[in-house]
Amino acid sequence: xxxxxxxxxxxxxxxxxxxxxxxxxxxxxxxxxxxxxxxxxxxxxxxxxxxxxxxxxxxxxxxxxxxxxxxxxxxxxxxxxxxxxxxxxxxxxxxxxxxxxxxxxxxxxxxxxxxxxxxxxxxxxxxxxxxxxxxxxxxxxxxxxxxxxxxxxxxxxxxxxxxxxxxxxxxxxxxxxxxxxxxxxxxxxxxxxxxxxxxxxxxxxxxxxxxxxxxxxxxxxxxxxxxxxxxxxxxxxxxxxxxxxxxxxxxxxxxxxxxxxxxxxxxx
Ligand code: SF4
Ligand code: SF4
Numbered sequence: 001x002x003x004x005x006x007x008x009x010x011x012x013x014x015x016x017x018x019x020x021x022x023x024x025x026x027x028x029x030x031x032x033x034x035x036x037x038x039x040x041x042x043x044x045x046x047x048x049x050x051x052x053x054x055x056x057x058x059x060x061x062x063x064x065x066x067x068x069x070x071x072x073x074x075x076x077x078x079x080x081x082x083x084x085x086x087x088x089x090x091x092x093x094x095x096x097x098x099x100x101x102x103x104x105x106x107x108x109x110x111x112x113x114x115x116x117x118x119x120x121x122x123x124x125x126x127x128x129x130x131x132x133x134x135x136x137x138x139x140x141x142x143x144x145x146x147x148x149x150x151x152x153x154x155x156x157x158x159x160x161x162x163x164x165x166x167x168x169x170x171x172x173x174x175x176x177x178x179x180x181x182x183x184x185x186x187x188x189x190x191x192x193x194x195x196x197x198x199x200x201x202x203x204x205x206x207x208x209x210x211x212x213x214x215x216x217x218x219x220x221x222x223x224x225x226x227x228x229x230x231x232x233x234x235x236x237x238x239x240x241x242x243x244x245x246x247x248x249x250x251x252x253x254x255x256x257x258x259x260x261x262x263x264x265x266x267x268x
Pocket of ligand 2: 020021057106107108109113114115116117121122124125
């Protein structure tokens, strides 16, 4: 099938309006909210630590560490708090997997500009206008209508995105020179990697998560337990050898690059 030819002026260009950074609470697809509400308050190993309406952008543990450092450099209180964690009954440790910024607008947004734009920032900052990539396994292939958040700069592009899945992915792979498409795919990859890693840790008996506890009791135990970040825990229990190397491979979007090039090869 002939591919749509994308003119350079038709590629995505962020207008830096700051809208996506000024409303960071609750920006998640409806089906994700429903799933979290139903399953993530104790029925799974990974437990939601805050009410869903308080949730804002998720930061992976290594991203939160960077944000905590940058907040001092730019004199900002990032209001960074744990958002999802696992209580390990083997070690009695509270393992923090993601953090969030407890704020309606991102605290790093000043005069509609990101005060840490020059840094790597977080995936969630760099994947917008996407709210998910096309390869995340959610039971069905995503359609263009449910892959994007609210972003005015997408208005001219939306009608040009093909409806059929294969053509859509080929189009998207060319239409986001800002890297947001690749970042969205890498973010989804990390989400799947975290879930698979938790299952593997349980199989290898390196982790025994508290599940099906009364939620308030769980929270109290989690609060009183010694805290450790997920990637530190992986290194401590020798599941991974080198945390820095793992984070470097994520930062370089190695997995997303492979997924995209495999897809394009298979559908050339
Ligand atoms: S991604 Fe969209 S909503 Fe966010 S700053 Fe750019 S144009 Fe505005
Ligand atoms: S850190 Fe910067 S890019 Fe990320 S949400 Fe905040 S203002 Fe936006």
